[in-house]
Amino acid sequence: MKLAILGLGKMGGNMARRLILGGIDVVGYDRSAETVNTLATDHGLIPAESVEDAVSKLSGQKIVWLMLPSGAPTEEQIKDLIPLLSEGDIIIDGGNSNYKDSQRRGVWLAEHGIGFMDCGTSGGIWGLENGYCLMVGATLEVAKVIEPILIALAPAADRGWAHVGPIGSGHFTKMIHNGIEYGMMQAMAEGLDLIKGKQEFNLNLAQITELWRHGSVVRSWLLDLTADALKGDQNLTSIAPYVADSGEGRWTVMESVEQGVAAPVLTSALQARFRSQDATGYSYKLLSMMRNGFGGHAVKTK
Missing domain, CATH: 3.40.50.720 (NAD(P)-binding Rossmann-like Domain)
Known part of the structure; x- marks a missing residue:
């Protein structure tokens, strides 16, 4: 063939x-x-x-x-x-x-x-x-x-x-897949940002993400990529807190409006990416790192 x-x-x-x-x-x-x-x-x-x-x-x-x-x-x-x-x-x-x-x-x-x-x-x-x-x-x-x-x-x-x-259903399914991906990434990034912020415990994010990879209900490929990246530099000093959106997250949210189906998590995750383009924060560095990890998407560096 x-x-x-x-x-x-x-x-x-x-x-x-x-x-x-x-x-x-x-x-x-x-x-x-x-x-x-x-x-x-x-x-x-x-x-x-x-x-x-x-x-x-x-x-x-x-x-x-x-x-x-x-x-x-x-x-x-x-x-x-x-x-x-x-x-x-x-x-x-x-x-x-x-x-x-x-x-x-x-x-x-x-x-x-x-x-x-x-x-x-x-x-x-x-x-x-x-x-x-x-x-x-x-x-x-x-x-x-x-x-x-x-x-x-x-x-x-x-x-x-x-x-x-x-025809059309393949790209529709992938669009929703990517919308879900936005939500999963956002939840992981926000949670790890909270862990990093609890300075009195001096928690090791590389240790914790590696721990979660085994037996935890949140284990996933995204977590695998995150744990691997954090082994090298927990502060992600070389990554700018800027997260691009490729378009499918927007289309997913627009579809939810057209159908009249509530999608607050997916919508919030998309809005967070928009906000990252005007703000700073560790969670945005994590999101940018994850996108690079699974898709090779360009990372904006400092």
Whole structure:
């Protein structure tokens, strides 16, 4: 099986490597020729010099996986791909697009006879080693074709991936996933900030977070990453207390308003990120560190 991946950043590059290790041929293109050449030389990627070149190296039913920023970059790339593809070919959007855009794109591509899959992808920079969690929206026909690719990317054939529903549902599920993530991170950061502030006890945050990792009801991958980071520097002196929001937390809160469903924790977590951009505090350093730990998101340094 062969597919093309357009966008070989941290996650896209690691996804290409995992697919190649799983026995799938991957044609890759990125604006960075150096990235493409490194993946080709070190990991067996089939290099492409342009989008057109990447598509031309596919045969039969063509599958193109996009790992691009949401919004205009993804929109423009899909528009440019349409004349390069034929009826029955498939485009997969593995980025964090708004689910409403994915629904619209699915209708748009269907008019050209091109299949579409929205794939909410979680796993960050650790997906190469651990496998990715893949939340897929597509027709049954498209999902069946793409299944071997999903299995190669997931932690195992029977877990870590699911065809959750029709087009749009994959990105919707990932949006809510990220909203929940905001709340979990905020609760952990605030709690550890309180522990740090109890100076009379002189508590060791590295010791406590490591303790919680074993048998505690709050044990999680986020806690694992936090404990590991705190072993090096409990004060996080090199990290600025600034926490970016990538968009999906906002979309989750907007969805709660549209549905009339109360989501006070998720809303508060989003507002806290906004507040971090004008304030200082240890909890914001922790949040920024966690985002970097699981997703490789840039950290604003002092």
